[in-house]
Amino acid sequence: MGQDSPWSFARLPDGCRIGIVGLGLMGGSLAAALRTRRPDLRLLGVARRPETLALAVEKGLVDGGSVSLAEAVPEVDVLVLAVPVRSIIGLVPEAATLLRDGALLTDLGSTKSAVVAAMTASPAAGHCVGGHPMCGRELHGLEAAQADLYVGATWALCPTATSDEPSLMLAAGLARAAGAVPMLIEPDRHDAIVARTSHLPYAVAASLVRAVAAVVPDGELQALSAGGYRDTTRLAASDCDMMLDILLTNRQHVLSALADMAGQIGELIRVLERADEVELRRFLEQARHERRLK
Amino acid sequence: MGQDSPWSFARLPDGCRIGIVGLGLMGGSLAAALRTRRPDLRLLGVARRPETLALAVEKGLVDGGSVSLAEAVPEVDVLVLAVPVRSIIGLVPEAATLLRDGALLTDLGSTKSAVVAAMTASPAAGHCVGGHPMCGRELHGLEAAQADLYVGATWALCPTATSDEPSLMLAAGLARAAGAVPMLIEPDRHDAIVARTSHLPYAVAASLVRAVAAVVPDGELQALSAGGYRDTTRLAASDCDMMLDILLTNRQHVLSALADMAGQIGELIRVLERADEVELRRFLEQARHERRLK
Structure with a gap:
């Protein structure tokens, strides 16, 4: 996915609805980045604790949200799992099942083989693409979130059994909307x-x-x-x-x-x-x- | 040597003449620091290559200098060896012998036992104190020198057989003149x-x-x-x-x-x-x- 690849023109559709599960450093920074760079997007947060959700709304990082995956997933075009890797793997089956037709399920986890295996094993109404933006900080939590965390970072994308060109394009569009550079790569590599x-x-x-x-x-x-x-x-x-x-x-x-x-x-x-x-x-x-x- | 120790008041005498052997990152930064913070001091550079010396003079980092240790040492009150550790050890015998009565020989080397052993073994007209400012950069050479390199850094001082209170005070004064914090410590520790x-x-x-x-x-x-x-x-x-x-x-x-x-x-x-x-x-x-x- 070089500068001259089709991925470098990928763009999230106007008004696209993005759900972000987990509002820590990575999820919170993604919300902040999308809010700043693409104010037309509708952002929904999903957090375990209502206080985290309330804080994200108060900071203006998300338009709203839920503490329930079942409530949030049918409302979005793109669902991003932004929790630790083993929690991602635990959430994938339910999240994949809840997806709307044609919606994208992706993640921000730092390892990809186990996540892609879980995505490939889950029957999905939508499409799954593994994701890993190569950035981070040693701080954590919503308080450490920053809108420019993803700028210039490589964002690895790993295809699954349910990936197709439109869903890969959507995932690349998400990466680019955050300021990152998408790169297609096999999960084991x-x-x-x-x-x-x-x-x-x-x-x-x-x-x-x-x-x-x-x-x-x-x-x-x-x-x-x-x-x-x-x-x-x-x-x-x-x-x-x-x-x-x-x-x-x-x-x-x-x-x-x-x-x-x-x-x-x-x-x-x-x-x-x-x-x-x-x-x-x-x-x-x-x-x-x-x-x-x- | 805490904030309340006598060392925290150590001060190089006005107009003190300082010789710096080696005008790389450490020696060049020391010259720049002293020039900025103590314009009354007289700074002499000693370098192997005349071009380095000429550049240091041109940049205004030293008042003059020499490519000859024998020529420079008798002219200074404090001689600082700012070359790699094994070069310091090689220079100590000649430098110690050339010292004026009451002058100080010290160094900026990162290891101290071998340097202090060499200083202790050399008959000196003056006094030797080992020194190690805890700072640095991965860049090297005079071009990388910066006047604030030493600010706030611990500057370890290791006594030798010829150290006495006035010479330790002079070494602590040098550290403080560069913006560092002197700390007395045994070389092996x-x-x-x-x-x-x-x-x-x-x-x-x-x-x-x-x-x-x-x-x-x-x-x-x-x-x-x-x-x-x-x-x-x-x-x-x-x-x-x-x-x-x-x-x-x-x-x-x-x-x-x-x-x-x-x-x-x-x-x-x-x-x-x-x-x-x-x-x-x-x-x-x-x-x-x-x-x-x-």
């Missing part, structure tokens, strides 16, 4: 890549915090650390519910990535134990070269 | 802590880049990665000469930190292999809790 580019960095940040905290007292950590520690460990502050679901639904790819990471650390240990300056320089320079591509 | 808070994050970032680059093609890395990958790997772009010296002069502490990191990754692999949700949550929540202290 997606999961294999984000296991390295997203889930491994999180796992490494969490492991690093633990390796430091076990030895360095808080006071000295405050005094004797700088921006490097802060940046390298930032992801460790991510929402644990969200990350738990991600790691458990992408277990094999994450385990493979962790094994490679352990291999790299092991190689560095061997080179440093031998004080092998030539090999140490090669290790560091290769990493520096690869990092600077980005 | 310093090295053990920064092995975790600084050198390990760098080693982890470099290893992570390699674990990702080995599997994910460049194009997909660009499309399917976000701020998390960028931040977690930022340190991997650090200057390799500087980092090589750091790792080789703090080898035992870094090896111990890497062993603990490998242990944490190994624990995460075991928990994830068993899909043990309770233990996985505990692992992630402990990391999140520790990270949020910062």
